[in-house]
Amino acid sequence: MSESKGIAYSQGRYMPVDEATIPLLDPAFTKSDVVFDVVSAWDGAFFKLEDHLARFRRSCEYIRVKPPCSEDEMRRIMAECAVRSGFDNCCVYFLCTRGRYAGGAATGDPRESENEFIAYAVPYYWIVPNDRPNAGAHLWVAETIRRAPNEAINQRVKNFNRMDLTRAHFEALDNGADAPVLLSLDGYITEGPGFNVWILKDGKVLTPGENLLEGITRQSVFELCADAGLQAEAADLTKADLQDADEVFVSSTGGGVMAVTLINDKPIGNGAPGITTSKLSDNYWKKRSEGWDSTPFSDILEPEIPQAAGAD
Amino acid sequence: MSESKGIAYSQGRYMPVDEATIPLLDPAFTKSDVVFDVVSAWDGAFFKLEDHLARFRRSCEYIRVKPPCSEDEMRRIMAECAVRSGFDNCCVYFLCTRGRYAGGAATGDPRESENEFIAYAVPYYWIVPNDRPNAGAHLWVAETIRRAPNEAINQRVKNFNRMDLTRAHFEALDNGADAPVLLSLDGYITEGPGFNVWILKDGKVLTPGENLLEGITRQSVFELCADAGLQAEAADLTKADLQDADEVFVSSTGGGVMAVTLINDKPIGNGAPGITTSKLSDNYWKKRSEGWDSTPFSDILEPEIPQAAGAD
Numbered sequence: 001m002s003e004s005k006g007i008a009y010s011q012g013r014y015m016p017v018d019e020a021t022i023p024l025l026d027p028a029f030t031k032s033d034v035v036f037d038v039v040s041a042w043d044g045a046f047f048k049l050e051d052h053l054a055r056f057r058r059s060c061e062y063i064r065v066k067p068p069c070s071e072d073e074m075r076r077i078m079a080e081c082a083v084r085s086g087f088d089n090c091c092v093y094f095l096c097t098r099g100r101y102a103g104g105a106a107t108g109d110p111r112e113s114e115n116e117f118i119a120y121a122v123p124y125y126w127i128v129p130n131d132r133p134n135a136g137a138h139l140w141v142a143e144t145i146r147r148a149p150n151e152a153i154n155q156r157v158k159n160f161n162r163m164d165l166t167r168a169h170f171e172a173l174d175n176g177a178d179a180p181v182l183l184s185l186d187g188y189i190t191e192g193p194g195f196n197v198w199i200l201k202d203g204k205v206l207t208p209g210e211n212l213l214e215g216i217t218r219q220s221v222f223e224l225c226a227d228a229g230l231q232a233e234a235a236d237l238t239k240a241d242l243q244d245a246d247e248v249f250v251s252s253t254g255g256g257v258m259a260v261t262l263i264n265d266k267p268i269g270n271g272a273p274g275i276t277t278s279k280l281s282d283n284y285w286k287k288r289s290e291g292w293d294s295t296p297f298s299d300i301l302e303p304e305i306p307q308a309a310g311a312d
Numbered sequence: 313m314s315e316s317k318g319i320a321y322s323q324g325r326y327m328p329v330d331e332a333t334i335p336l337l338d339p340a341f342t343k344s345d346v347v348f349d350v351v352s353a354w355d356g357a358f359f360k361l362e363d364h365l366a367r368f369r370r371s372c373e374y375i376r377v378k379p380p381c382s383e384d385e386m387r388r389i390m391a392e393c394a395v396r397s398g399f400d401n402c403c404v405y406f407l408c409t410r411g412r413y414a415g416g417a418a419t420g421d422p423r424e425s426e427n428e429f430i431a432y433a434v435p436y437y438w439i440v441p442n443d444r445p446n447a448g449a450h451l452w453v454a455e456t457i458r459r460a461p462n463e464a465i466n467q468r469v470k471n472f473n474r475m476d477l478t479r480a481h482f483e484a485l486d487n488g489a490d491a492p493v494l495l496s497l498d499g500y501i502t503e504g505p506g507f508n509v510w511i512l513k514d515g516k517v518l519t520p521g522e523n524l525l526e527g528i529t530r531q532s533v534f535e536l537c538a539d540a541g542l543q544a545e546a547a548d549l550t551k552a553d554l555q556d557a558d559e560v561f562v563s564s565t566g567g568g569v570m571a572v573t574l575i576n577d578k579p580i581g582n583g584a585p586g587i588t589t590s591k592l593s594d595n596y597w598k599k600r601s602e603g604w605d606s607t608p609f610s611d612i613l614e615p616e617i618p619q620a621a622g623a624d
Contacts, residue, residue, distance in 0.1 A: 008336060021333030022341050024320060024432065029334050031474040032344040063475070064482060091418075098478075106403075106506060106566060107437050110478065111485060120336065125419050148464035151497060152457065152476040161473040162343040163375070164464045166410075166422065170376060173423060185463060185497070194418060254418060 007084040008120035009077045014084055017120045027105045027113075028097035032160045035059035036095040039078070039216075040124060040253045042288055044088045045296040047253075049075065051216045056094065059157045065096045067117040074117065079300040081121040089124040091254060126255035127194045128178050136259030136273045137250070139192065140177035141239040142168035147182035147190040150211050155190070158213055165193040177262070181242075184211045189237040195252035196221075197260075199237065199245035200276050206241075209234025217251040224257070224280050224287070239264070247274025249281075256288075257281035319396040320432035321389045326396055329432045339417045339425075340409035344472045347371035348407040351390070351528075352436060352565045354600055356400045357608040359565075361387065363528045368406065371469045377408045379429040386429065391612040393433040401436035403566060438567035439506045440490050448571030448585045449562070451504065452489035453551040454480035459494035459502040462523050467502070470525055477505040489574070493554075496523045501549040507564035508533075509572075511549065511557035512588050518553075519563075521546025529563040536569070536592050536599070551576070559586025561593075568600075569593040 008020035028034040037056040040047050053071055060066060067074065078092045094117070101113040128137035145167045153161050168180035181192045189197055191212040198207045198221065205225050207218060225232035242248055248260040248268045257280045259273030268274075288294070320332035340346040349368040352359050365383055372378060379386065390404045406429070413425040440449035457479045465473050480492035493504045501509055503524040510519045510533065517537050519530060537544035554560055560572040560580045569592045571585030580586075600606070 010336065017337060018335070020336035022336060023330070024322065024332035024334060024430070025329060027478075029341050030472055031478055032472050033474070033478050063478070104434065104437070106434075106439060109485060110481060118336070122416065122418075125416070127418060146461075146463045148460045148473075149458075149497065152460035152464075153473070154475075157475075159475055160342055160344050161460075161465070161475045162345070163466075163469075163471055163473045166339075166343055166345050166375070169422060173421060185461065 005085070005123065006087070006090070006121045007081050008118065009081055010118045011116070014080065017122065020118070020120060022097070023100065025105065026097060026100055027110065028099070030105050031098070033063065033098035033110070034095055035063055035065065035157055035159055036093055037158050038091050038093050038253050040091050041082055041087070041297070042089050042124070044298070045291075045294040046078070046092070047288060048216050048220070048293040049295045051219065051293070055158065055216065056096075059159070060096050062154060062157045063098075064111070065098055065113075065115040067096045068115060069117050074119070075300045077117070077119050079297040081119050083297050083301065085121040087121055087123060090121045091124055092119060092121045094119040124254075126258065127252040128250060128255065128258050128260070130255055130258045134272050136261035137179065138177040138262035139197070139242075139248070139250070139260050140172035140175050140180050141189070141242065141264055142171050142180045142182050144168075144171050145182065146185050147211055149185055155212050156214060162193065169193060175264075177264070183239070187238065189239070189242060192250065194254060195250040197237075197242070198249050198251060199242060200247035200274060201241070201245050203231070205230050205232035205276075206235040206237060207232070208237055210236070215251055215253070217253055217256060220284065221251045221257060221280065224283050227283065228279065230276070243268070245269075247277050249274070249277040256284040317397070317435065318399070318402070318433045319393050320430065321393055322430045323428070326392065329434065332430070332432060334409070335412065337417065338409060338412055339422065340411070342417050343410070345375065345410035345422070346407055347375055347377065347469055347471055348405055349470050350403050350405050350565050352403050353394055353399070353609070354401050354436070356610070357603075357606040358390070358404070359600060360528050360532070360605045361607045363531070363605070367470065367528065368408075371471070372408050374466060374469045375410075376423070377410055377425075377427040379408045380427060381429050386431070387612045389429070389431050391609040393431050395609050395613065397433040399433055399435060402433045403436055404431060404433045406431040436566075438570065439564040440562060440567065440570050440572075442567055442570045446584050448573035449491065450489040450574035451509070451554075451560070451562070451572050452484035452487050452492050453501070453554065453576055454483050454492045454494050456480075456483050457494065458497050459523055461497055467524055468526060474505065481505060487576070489576070495551070499550065501551065501554060504562065506566055507562040509549075509554070510561050510563060511554060512559035512586060513553070513557050515543070517542050517544035517588075518547040518549060519544070520549055522548070527563055527565070529565055529568060532596065533563045533569060533592065536595050539595065540591065542588070555580070557581075559589050561586070561589040568596040
């Protein structure tokens with residue numbers, strides 16, 4: 001299992017991630033009462049760490065949990081997880097759980113809980129296959145399930161309430177596709193599990209804007225498009241818009257910008273990864289190698305000591 | 313913590329429930345990819361155990377997990393949890409988790425997972441307060457959140473995707489109420505966390521029928537109404553229907569039939585528990601004491617050995 005190697009931080013100590021657990025009675029499990037975020041690292045440096053921390057802070061505020069440590073401590077714990085894992089390239093998950101409370105999950109008062117901060121590093125991964133010569137991923141717009149609406153499950157908050165995503169994932173796999181994309185209740189494309197979706201149509205780059213997690217990599221793609229002089233904006237998109245696009249790609253912390261070449265068995269364009277997609281992906285990795293919004297582990301773990309005035 | 317005492321069964325062995333855990337990387341946690349059910353026991357006997365097992369089977373089929381044990385083994389494990397806990401009166405939770413799979417939760421194939429069966433007993437509890445002299449519970453129809461629709465999260469399947477319920481719970485507690493009730497997206501009453509809602513209006517007993525878990529105790533209330541010659545049926549109900557009802561009550565495995573006397577600060581009827589509610593509640597417990605759909609632990613753990621023909 002690719003996720004079986006890595007180090008976790010839980011209950012104040014570091015351990016192999018396979019040994020880390022959640023109490024069976026923790027509402028983080030029995031009510032999925034937890035928020036999380038995932039930041040990637042490449043060559044020993046986090047990417048857009050502060051953006052991930054800011055989103056995590058908003059997620060915590062929404063469900064009313066408060067990590068029992070400062071953001072400085074979080075940064076250090078997350079860097080420690082990566083370094084102790086021996087990973088230069090990895091994804092670091094970080095969570096805040098509700099934790100248990102007096103009276104128990106069924107009848108107690110969740111406002112009186114002891115929230116916990118957990119983090120763990122896993123090897124870097126690509127959320128959809130990205131290694132097929134001359135071909136991209138096969139996405140499946142789910143027909144048997146819709147994405148839970150923000151009115152019920154606020155999808156701007158990164159959460160583990162994923163029964164809809166999992167059901168769509170089964171449908172995608174059963175149909176020979178790599179990953180699902182879910183429609184909103186009103187029939188517009190939202191997102192897939194762990195990624196946002198994009199199309200290129202008539203020179204314009206478009207991505208859904210409603211009922212989804214606004215990915216940090218999604219924000220990065222807007223930046224990449226601006227760099228390239230491409231017009232990019234949020235838009236309501238249907239399954240037909242995806243299938244009729246000139247190019248389709250996905251964006252994710254797990255892989256950056258990745259080409260999609262099939263939507264529900266229908267080839268996109270000429271069936272090969274698009275030229276604009278490839279340029280955006282190349283530029284994503286080029287900019288990262290140049291230190292784009294980068295925070296080296298070493299800057300967190302061994303901060304430079306400011307030179308005292310007058311010292312010699 | 314009332315739930316801190318009890319025995320759990322996990323990974324093939326029995327242990328104090330406080331020591332039972334879920335692996336941090338199990339999709340049962342990171343995707344809430346798990347179904348469950350809860351059966352109550354009183355005086356050493358389960359109530360409607362077969363109905364709970366049948367619903368659990370349907371839940372498992374929906375998310376495509378298969379407990380790695382037979383239903384006979386489940387019955388025995390659940391009775392063992394209760395007996396080893398020393399509980400005559402308790403609730404026994406039983407779960408089937410997705411379990412881990414090759415490739416990890418982010419990129420692996422959930423169809424190739426090793427599903428796990430977990431059970432645990434906790435002391436019997438009342439899902440809303442049921443011990444106030446001349447007063448019932450205060451329910452709060454949530455205004456800031458709606459119940460996730462079946463199109464996204466199938467609520468007929470008993471699941472842990474409860475971010476909507478938890479947010480509503482906070483709203484209820486913040487307003488001094490005991491528990492929330494959630495509206496569907498189209499504005500009709502659905503359910504609260506762990507219970508169904510009922511009204512008595514002009515001699516008729518009504519309960520919502522859409523976008524909710526069809527409780528086993530809900531089914532029991534239909535039986536109790538039939539016994540009492542009361543007309544009972546499913547109906548679309550609004551918050552105003554609750555507030556204008558002659559009586560309001562809830563039904564749950566955790567407490568049976570329980571009076572509600574306030575809805576969003578508005579007293580129901582004369583503000584005291586209703587006469588019909590009290591009769592239904594009394595009859596619920598009377599029938600249970602008489603062995604209604606009852607399965608004693610001892611029948612499961614020490615089945616009577618059929619006498620062999622011709623033995624003397």
